[in-house]
Amino acid sequence: MSLTRSIPLGRILGIPLGLDYSWFLIFALVTWSLAGSYFPAQYPGWSTGLYWAIGLATSLLFFASVVLHELGHSVIALRNGIPVRSITLFIFGGVAQIGREPGSPGVEFRVAIAGPIVSFALAGLFGALGGLGASIAPIAALATYLTYINGSLGLFNLIPGFPLDGGRVFRAIVWRVTHSFRRATEIAGGAGHFFAWLFIFWGVWQMFAGNFVGGLWIAFIGWFLQNAATASVQQMTLERLLTGHTVGEIMTRECPTLAPDVTLEQLVHDHILTTGRRFFPVARAGRVEGLLTLHHVKEIPRDRWATTTVEQAMTPLAQLRRAHPGDSLWNAMQEMTADGVNQLPVTDTANGELAGVLARDNVLTFVRTLAEVGV
Numbered sequence: 001m002s003l004t005r006s007i008p009l010g011r012i013l014g015i016p017l018g019l020d021y022s023w024f025l026i027f028a029l030v031t032w033s034l035a036g037s038y039f040p041a042q043y044p045g046w047s048t049g050l051y052w053a054i055g056l057a058t059s060l061l062f063f064a065s066v067v068l069h070e071l072g073h074s075v076i077a078l079r080n081g082i083p084v085r086s087i088t089l090f091i092f093g094g095v096a097q098i099g100r101e102p103g104s105p106g107v108e109f110r111v112a113i114a115g116p117i118v119s120f121a122l123a124g125l126f127g128a129l130g131g132l133g134a135s136i137a138p139i140a141a142l143a144t145y146l147t148y149i150n151g152s153l154g155l156f157n158l159i160p161g162f163p164l165d166g167g168r169v170f171r172a173i174v175w176r177v178t179h180s181f182r183r184a185t186e187i188a189g190g191a192g193h194f195f196a197w198l199f200i201f202w203g204v205w206q207m208f209a210g211n212f213v214g215g216l217w218i219a220f221i222g223w224f225l226q227n228a229a230t231a232s233v234q235q236m237t238l239e240r241l242l243t244g245h246t247v248g249e250i251m252t253r254e255c256p257t258l259a260p261d262v263t264l265e266q267l268v269h270d271h272i273l274t275t276g277r278r279f280f281p282v283a284r285a286g287r288v289e290g291l292l293t294l295h296h297v298k299e300i301p302r303d304r305w306a307t308t309t310v311e312q313a314m315t316p317l318a319q320l321r322r323a324h325p326g327d328s329l330w331n332a333m334q335e336m337t338a339d340g341v342n343q344l345p346v347t348d349t350a351n352g353e354l355a356g357v358l359a360r361d362n363v364l365t366f367v368r369t370l371a372e373v374g375v
């Protein structure tokens with residue numbers, strides 16, 4: 001899944017850490033339920049200020065625990081040469097964006113199990129803290145809750161449905177047994193769908209049984225897992241299809257270029273509406289200087305189309321991420337997704353000149369053709 005709208009919080013071990021906006025909702029809910037009801041019910045007689053201070057501290061430590069869980073996966077991934085793009089906290093916890101699929105069942109197993117191991121270790125640590133600070137009620141309250149929540153986090157993640165950690169462990173085992181990554185992903189993905197539906201049914205049942213909010217939350221988690229399982233299996237299928245193919249094989253080589261002084265008005269009427277093209281290299285004296293897409297046109301108000309030239313609206317080539325003809329198609333596709341763009345200019349490795357453009361449409365057509373031909 002891709003989480004793009006996140007607030008950067010700096011780096012840990014060189015990995016960018018970010019907060020998705022949805023995280024604030026869960027952070028507020030957890031803090032509020034701890035300070036407003038859970039702690040007052042469990043430990044009566046404190047001042048309101050103390051409930052909120054301990055509620056806030058517990059909530060922050062809970063999310064720090066989630067980051068440590070994701071760091072557990074990340075450290076093992078990095079140690080096995082797999083890049084980790086980012087760690088993002090969002091409404092359902094945390095996610096480490098691992099750069100690519102692990103190369104062997106052993107690596108997959110270790111990367112997947114590392115997160116739950118960290119959670120269980122944290123449960124043990126907070127359990128010990130609770131024991132040592134048993135006489136100080138606020139410390140005991142904080143430690144007991146964090147012991148319970150980290151233990152639950154470890155257990156929940158061990159549910160053997162892909163893409164949960166347990167599902168990845170399960171996939172690694174099936175992969176080792178069947179020697180087929182594809183087969184293993186299908187089976188673990190199927191288990192993912194099964195557990196996701198189990199959560200949805202259980203949640204709905206709870207809602208009708210009177211636990212509306214709790215049930216809604218469980219059903220919501222099930223719905224999220226359902227989407228994640230589908231997306232992960234699709235992603236794997238795509239990676240399998242694209243691996244081994246290069247950008248040069250399918251890029252569009254014949255790109256009609258535009259002169260820099262063409263206005264947007266002319267562009268829309270003479271080129272976009274008549275050809276349906278969505279991107280145009282802008283060239284001066286045979287040399288490409290930038291790329292103009294439909295997106296650039298939409299950003300300029302309509303009444304300024306007659307007076308704005310394509311040179312003013314385009315993104316200069318130097319500012320664009322570029323691909324080379326020999327690059328892996330899968331990596332190029334990942335880059336387009338990460339940057340949220342629909343095309344990448346492809347420049348010649350030797351002279352830096354534009355050799356073609358790779359559009360998302362090229363990739364989709366290619367995938368459809370591969371699927372039809374059945375290779």
Ligand SMILES: [Zn+2]
Pocket residue numbers: 069070073115116157165
């Ligand atoms: Zn995990």
